[in-house]
Amino acid sequence: xxxxxxxxxxxxxxxxxxxxxxxxxxxxxxxxxxxxxxxxxxxxxxxxxxxxxxxxxxxxxxxxxxxxxxxx
Numbered sequence: 256x257x258x259x260x261x262x263x264x265x266x267x268x269x270x271x272x273x274x275x276x277x278x279x280x281x282x283x284x285x286x287x288x289x290x291x292x293x294x295x296x297x298x299x300x301x302x303x304x305x306x307x308x309x310x311x312x313x314x315x316x317x318x319x320x321x322x323x324x325x326x327x
Contacts, residue, residue, distance in 0.1 A: 275299065276320045279306050281313040288313060292323040 258265040277299060278290040289306045293299065299317070307315055 276323050277317050278320065278324065279303060279315050279317050281310065282316045283314050286313075288315065290324045 272294040
């Protein structure tokens, strides 16, 4: 199935699996709400939605970092 946007077909692309290390903050308070390392953007979206449910008053923003929160 082709992806269509504004009546135009988007080019076919391959999926990537790149390590992403991120933290979610409340923009108003600067409070850290969640963090994770993953290779799936779907995981990040799920985390944002879960975090928003847990902190409905928060204005969530994500920051990507160059390594995990805890070193291996």
